[in-house]
Amino acid sequence: MTTYAFAAALFTIGLAGMALLPNLLRKLLAMNVMQVAVIVFFVSLAFKDGATVPILGQGGAPVAAEFMNPLPHTLMLTAIVVSVSTTGLALGLLVRIRSRFETLNERRLLDKLR
Template identity: 50%
Template structure:
């Protein structure tokens, strides 16, 4: 059991981060805290994807003349490509959600979820 946890510690860290984000998204009443929880959730998934590309004994995916050109000598470039674009799109979604929160605050004068629902009735 202990061996299993030590060998796969990276996955448990991502599960822990994801739980933190999920709890913040469900339990917190402030909308900004929900947004922060969503960002933590997103980062746990990005870290998970990047870690699937790692290879022991591999170097960064830039061709080095002193190494032979086989798949075991370089880490997997595909997760890096996908997560590179995911990070920039994450910045875009965070900006749009902050803009929505600003307009919600201007209309309702609060960011508390229960008060907004009460005022909407």
């Protein structure tokens, strides 16, 4: 429950940052915080009491109760990759915006676009 609440807090902080911060770079960082919240949530769903990491050691046939759920881990590997890609692309866009308008402040940008 604590981990879920932690993920919820991170998600709220990230979303609030995206909505309220005026600087586009800070918005991007807040979006990363939000993505991390989703990753924490999924990985905590994969946790099983008394289970170990989903890597087969020495020994006989694997028993499902002995290993954590590998599927959320795989999904979150995908999510991390997507998050890296979106961050890279967004940084590229920010460099362009900064070089065109000389500001990353949302309100000043809107004023210049007016």
